């Protein structure tokens with residue numbers, strides 16, 4: 001029997017990243033997109049990383065959101081071992097406020113792309129939305145939900161300007 005994974009995998013370097021990465025999960029929940037979240041670390045659990053990344057496509061995932069802080073090698077290492085699109089979220093670090101995370105993720109060598117989001121919770125939310133947008137290319141019902149969410153956002157911004 002084969003079990004198919006949900007369309008989105010959320011991986012993070014540490015449990016301590018979850019308050020940030022939960023924003024990606026929340027965005028996916030709002031849009032009715034299923035996901036699985038787990039801790040995988042390039043540094044602390046390298047074997048687990050290899051197993052996850054090399055089997056992710058066959059498992060049925062379609063998009064991977066990878067968040068990490070500091071020496072944030074996780075997104076790039078995942079990207080090196082899968083053809084799936086990888087969305088990298090720089091988690092805000094204590095020592096350098098996430099600039100270290102951002103630079104670790106964004107400066108990938110040519111040939112192995114990671115789509116890098118903004119530092120912290122806003123970036124994590126956008127990663128969830130971007131994952132949904134990618135999936136919506138082959139899912140008209142999801143595309144409609146995204147359109148409705150955008151329209152509601154536009155209305156609420158317009159309303160707040162008038163208030």
Ligand SMILES: Nc1c(C(=O)O)ncn1[C@@H]1O[C@H](COP(=O)(O)O)[C@@H](O)[C@H]1O
Nearest residue numbers: 013014016041042043068069072073074
């Ligand atoms: N950057 C990475 C990786 C990795 O890139 O594989 N694994 C853990 N970490 C990061 O270490 C930070 C501190 O982790 P702890 O809070 O567990 O000490 C986290 O932000 C995590 O993403």
